[in-house]
Amino acid sequence: MSRIGVFDSGLGGFTIAQAIHGRYPNQDIVFLADQKNVPYGNKETADLEDIIYENMRWFYDLGIRDIILACNTTSVLSLTKVQEDFRDLNLIRIIELTVSQLSKTRPQEILVLATKVTIASHRYKQEIEKILPTCIVHEVALPNLAKLIEDLADDSELHKDFSEYLAKYHRSNIDFMLGCTHYPLADKQLKSYLGGVSYSSIKPILEQTSLFSEGSGLFTCYTTGDKDIFQRQIKQLYGIDQAVNKVDM
Ligand code: DGL
Numbered sequence: 001m002s003r004i005g006v007f008d009s010g011l012g013g014f015t016i017a018q019a020i021h022g023r024y025p026n027q028d029i030v031f032l033a034d035q036k037n038v039p040y041g042n043k044e045t046a047d048l049e050d051i052i053y054e055n056m057r058w059f060y061d062l063g064i065r066d067i068i069l070a071c072n073t074t075s076v077l078s079l080t081k082v083q084e085d086f087r088d089l090n091l092i093r094i095i096e097l098t099v100s101q102l103s104k105t106r107p108q109e110i111l112v113l114a115t116k117v118t119i120a121s122h123r124y125k126q127e128i129e130k131i132l133p134t135c136i137v138h139e140v141a142l143p144n145l146a147k148l149i150e151d152l153a154d155d156s157e158l159h160k161d162f163s164e165y166l167a168k169y170h171r172s173n174i175d176f177m178l179g180c181t182h183y184p185l186a187d188k189q190l191k192s193y194l195g196g197v198s199y200s201s202i203k204p205i206l207e208q209t210s211l212f213s214e215g216s217g218l219f220t221c222y223t224t225g226d227k228d229i230f231q232r233q234i235k236q237l238y239g240i241d242q243a244v245n246k247v248d249m
Pocket of ligand 1: 008009010012013037038040041042070071072073074115118144147179180181182
């Protein structure tokens with residue numbers, strides 16, 4: 001495997017691409033954030049299938065064949081047309097992978113937090129129940145959180161959103177699954193509101209050693225949105241001066 005693609009609607013995937021870059025510094029990475037269309041999580045699945053088709057075609061035309069779908073919302077879609085038209089594209093979905101870490105810790109109860117599309121699919125619940133049949137799984141859709149994170153919302157704005165959607169679980173100390181790659185950027189605030197241990201996709205993705213290979217360590221970053229805004233978001237959240245290229249799609 002040479003260059004690997006990492007894809008998301010925005011900042012969540014950047015967290016994953018950066019973590020891969022840190023752990024596998026010689027891996028060549030092409031990261032694409034479809035910020036023109038963020039947030040994905042409240043859209044109709046048919047519209048998302050069309051939007052994501054264009055993004056996958058972009059990777060394909062660039063010669064990239066292995067793409068980590070660093071987006072749970074994308075990972076629950078069928079993407080049938082993508083797979084039919086680009087047969088040698090290897091799409092790496094992240095939900096099963098993310099859930100697999102629970103086989104070690106075996107929580108008895110867990111709260112899944114994700115976008116509306118991901119929660120409506122019940123994919124997390126199904127995958128968790130496959131490996132932990134007696135685990136009590138609660139599911140809560142957070143329709144605003146990914147966008148709040150993109151907008152660099154402060155703690156009080158996040159707290160207001162949690163009070164609207166998560167009041168039932170306030171200080172419940174229940175373990176929770178960050179079922180959207182944007183949410184690790186609000187992990188600290190979620191932990192302080194809910195208590196409990198959090199799980200995310202980052203560690204399980206990094207453990208997929210067979211995905212990664214030695215290249216020249218080139219990390220390139222693209223957005224379909226505004227590249228200056230993306231650069232500022234990256235600087236503020238990660239403290240990195242990252243060159244960003246604009247893609248017209
Ligand atoms: N980060 C994505 C996910 O993991 C999508 C968030 C969004 O655009 O709504 O679901």
